[in-house]
Amino acid sequence: MKRLSVHDLKPEDSLWLTFTGAFDSQAALENELEFLLQALEEYANGWMPDIVKGKRQRKYSRPSFWKSLEERRDENSTGLGLYRTQWPALEMSLGLDLPPLPPRLDIMLEVKPLSFFSEVERCRQLVEMVRAWASRYPVSHAKAHSTDDTQFTDSPCFGRDKETWYRDGFDKIYEVFWLNVFGPKLVESVGRQRMLSTPAWRVEELPNGCVLLVTRPTAADFASEEARLAQAHAHVHLRPDLDFSTVLRTLSERSARLAPVEPRFHPDMAPLLSRVVDRAASHERQRRIAELNAWQPPEPEEWRPADSALPPDVENPDRALEHYDTLAEFLVALLHTEVPSVFEATSESLTDADFYFWREEFPTSRLREAIDERAVPAIGAYLGKVLVRNLGGQWIPRKKLEEAQVLVGNRVWLPFVRARHYMRSRQSLLDYSLTWLYRVAERHR
Numbered sequence: 034m035k036r037l038s039v040h041d042l043k044p045e046d047s048l049w050l051t052f053t054g055a056f057d058s059q060a061a062l063e064n065e066l067e068f069l070l071q072a073l074e075e076y077a078n079g080w081m082p083d084i085v086k087g088k089r090q091r092k093y094s095r096p097s098f099w100k101s102l103e104e105r106r107d108e109n110s111t112g113l114g115l116y117r118t119q120w121p122a123l124e125m126s127l128g129l130d131l132p133p134l135p136p137r138l139d140i141m142l143e144v145k146p147l148s149f150f151s152e153v154e155r156c157r158q159l160v161e162m163v164r165a166w167a168s169r170y171p172v173s174h175a176k177a178h179s180t181d182d183t184q185f186t187d188s189p190c191f192g193r194d195k196e197t198w199y200r201d202g203f204d205k206i207y208e209v210f211w212l213n214v215f216g217p218k219l220v221e222s223v224g225r226q227r228m229l230s231t232p233a234w235r236v237e238e239l240p241n242g243c244v245l246l247v248t249r250p251t252a253a254d255f256a257s258e259e260a261r262l263a264q265a266h267a268h269v270h271l272r273p274d275l276d277f278s279t280v281l282r283t284l285s286e287r288s289a290r291l292a293p294v295e296p297r298f299h300p301d302m303a304p305l306l307s308r309v310v311d312r313a314a315s316h317e318r319q320r321r322i323a324e325l326n327a328w329q330p331p332e333p334e335e336w337r338p339a340d341s342a343l344p345p346d347v348e349n350p351d352r353a354l355e356h357y358d359t360l361a362e363f364l365v366a367l368l369h370t371e372v373p374s375v376f377e378a379t380s381e382s383l384t385d386a387d388f389y390f391w392r393e394e395f396p397t398s399r400l401r402e403a404i405d406e407r408a409v410p411a412i413g414a415y416l417g418k419v420l421v422r423n424l425g426g427q428w429i430p431r432k433k434l435e436e437a438q439v440l441v442g443n444r445v446w447l448p449f450v451r452a453r454h455y456m457r458s459r460q461s462l463l464d465y466s467l468t469w470l471y472r473v474a475e476r477h478r
Contacts, residue, residue, distance in 0.1 A: 036084050077162065078159075080121050109131050122144070127139070159177065167214045168240055174203035175212075176188075209271065261288060302330055336447065337438070338443065357417060368386060387468050413451065416451060
């Protein structure tokens, strides 16, 4: 069974739920968690896990759940993961702190995509599941909301250092999410009557003193104007010290950051930039698209007019060309597993190499000495090889690598100089990309 990871799907928003509750450590664990599983199985409409993973992966069933929980148990804790094999993707973790620690139940789940929760009935069932859990396992705070929007709140720290967060937890209402459960302590700090009179789609007092609050019928439209107004009204009602216009403006700015941006990349660089964008965190994707829409690759500077080319100054040109081939083969050896197209030595191979070096943050993740002494010569030789093979280029060998040239049309190109500029920084991998130099050389051949 191959589980479907949220990372296997295209970059888009997901639903993020966190739940921390207490349980009776004196009771048998199976009896205590029976209610949790019953509610999950009843209400996880369309996203029920079918894989459970302790030390190894199994098909989900009650027996496999208990077996996985037992095999991960140590002196004072245990836990497991729950997943799906089909769309929508689910990544869910359950952790338990056991005596002598204070008994604690931690649940985190992510369901991707968020658009799965566009239907009122599906969202209602999710709310009922959380309501059931919170009624049985008292919480200090629980929430469900857009993963992308949650990133902008700095949850769970909310601007505090970690030491303060660990000490104080959710000690006041820093944020109102789509779905919220406020524990008795938090309810009393606000005032029970004030909390129960919050303007929201659903406000319900639970038998154990917790309060369930849901701002809207569906989770997926959180960024709409209507949803943001509801979120702001609820937050300011619960926090009268906050200014409504300021809260609403902050929420609207977050919606604007997540609004879709149409890619309008430089056409020669679009194949590379599309892959760069796909590596951005979902909540940063639209901002990154806008940045790369505005970005233009600098015109290559590593060339001379053909009539000012330096003449060959090596005693044995054939041996020099063999040396360049050897250097290029080093790059093939370095990249062939991650970048199979490197064997082909085409323009597409250059784009694949560009993306690999950018993804790996190569200029900063490897030793500078190794980059300068080995990677730069190999990259320069490989770039020259692609110019020769695909554009009818001709090497003009020189004793100094950085003076070696490739004649293409009415220009000579300096591939080793390009490689040195290319490996300066991660941004340089875009500004001095191999792909871009090749495309400009192609136009001038």
